[in-house]
Amino acid sequence: MARTFEQLRLEEIKRDFGAMSALKGVNLSVRRGEFIALLGPSGCGKSTALNCLAGLLPLTGGSIWLDGQRIDTLRPEDRGFGMVFQNYALFPHMSVRQNVAFGLTMQKRARAEIETRVDKALDIVRLRDQSHKLPGQLSGGQQQRVAIARAIVIEPRLVLMDEPLSNLDAKLRLEMRSEIRRIHNLIGATTIYVTHDQEEALSLADRIVVMRDGLVRQVGTPEELFARPLHSDVADFMGYRNLVSTHAGRAAGDEVTVTIAGARLGARVVEPVGAGGMVTVAIRPDDLAVSPEGPLSVTTDTSEYRGHDFYCSGATADGTTLYFTSPRRLAPGEAVRLACSPDRVLVYAGGARP
């Protein structure tokens, strides 16, 4: 079996559960060495896709290819992928060392080779001194590191991670996030990482695949997704919390003027819209700032301290709630004006979802 590959291709993969379709034809191609994040809200099919890749769920349609080899017909034990589970799935009756050695023992490697490789993997996750313990004696972060060591020690062609950080507390999550990227770079693995946390995806991935309702909505670099989501639902998921339905004015190229609560804003068209049609305007709270000459005026409702600034919400005259940032604390009821650079006001076809 070739230990490496150039390209992994998912072709129209489908997975139905009875009448319910979890994957409705997903296409994706991954290059060797990439760190891919599958991002989406719960129920979007991202975990199903990962389980299909691992072979833990058979496909109901489509195919998966590693270069010229079709792999969706292989059993999970024959695929040679490493997988890290959300709940770690460490074998509770085996020591850390036995857990990590399991994959190599299954491959019937020589004892000396197993010892060296297990030591190396434990060094990578910095757990060499804990190797005699049972998983139950470790903290959550350490357990997750064992799970990673166990997955990478077999030098898998592909490392699959299913929301590996979601059971950890905030501080550990940040630490493990850097750790995961460090390990990815160190061993030169190809990683597919499932998460519902856009921040995690943005900071870890080379490319992000945004999924919704069993379909891929957008594939792009973190910068592309952050700055220019292609659909309003992707924008919603990428932190564009202000989604306002309105009518579009005349467009000139990709420049357009939109009216929100009587205020005219310069904006950029992302999805083509006809003049006068319903559009959704998307603005990140971080791009909408308090400015004395700004076109929008709101009455402050809440103001949350975030460290370097305040995260505020307020209502316009027509009752639309807007989220914005302010350098100082605003009192409830305080009237302020808001402004946003036209480049950061994105316009999508169709009205906002309720």
Next chain:
Amino acid sequence: MSGGDGLTGRQRLSRWLANYEVDGVALLVLPAIACMLLLFIYPFLHGLILSLQPRSGEMLDNYRKFFSDPFLYDTIWTTLRLAFPATIINVVMSVPIALLVRRFRRQRLLTAILVVPITLGPVLIAEGMLNYLGPQGWFNGAIVGLGISGAPVRLIHNYAGVLISLVVAGFPFVFLLTLSFLSGLDPSLEKAASTLGAGPRARFRHILLPLLLPALAVNFCMSFVQMFSVFPAAVLLGEPAGATRVISIAAYQAAYEQYDAPMASTIAMIMGAVQLAIVAIVLGSRELFYRGSTGSGKG
């Protein structure tokens, strides 16, 4: 204990009890303790004392008599010869069947069917088996008719009949316990093992079996104790005067044929001691296995 803490004596008492996780609700355990004392401890002590008061002779004469008369002490061996294989057959069978049932969608229906023998009780099962496995029954009719065997196979009124009925009647309990142990195992453990290259056999050997063994030991004990006190099946389906003269028959004869209550109590005590010894050995050997949580980390 005069407190400057402004609490009444009662409040201080409840604080002190809270240290030991005792509160008002804990009182609800009292009726259960009363039942244990009345229904278990008292009869046990009564029987023990009775067994030490033989109709004639010294305190331990009943025990001496039991262990010097092969007609009596052989019943221990006869009973073990039935209870051991029946328990082992059931525990061993329950694992693959529970593994299969776990995958079915109609798990409840299948479980219900497998559990029906519990509701029947040993006498009805014995009666069914007499008809079904007897020389004129369907089973022998079929194997003679199909030419598999020239003559009817003898499956009742002997050792085999009792063993079969113990397996049939005992299986549902064993199966239900094994199934619940198995459902308690985290399915992601097997998934993890398979992504690490372990096929079905390796997954069973390295993951499922080690995690199930302690539970199977408990299952073995519970089933064994039940099997060891077999009575109706041994009388109805066995050879109560010969190959299946189990220890409970000896006790019954002492009590209701010889009207020797002290001797019957003695046999009951010996029966209890054998059961206790086997259970202690099996549970003691559990120490050799992993006994911690079967989960896979923080839930």
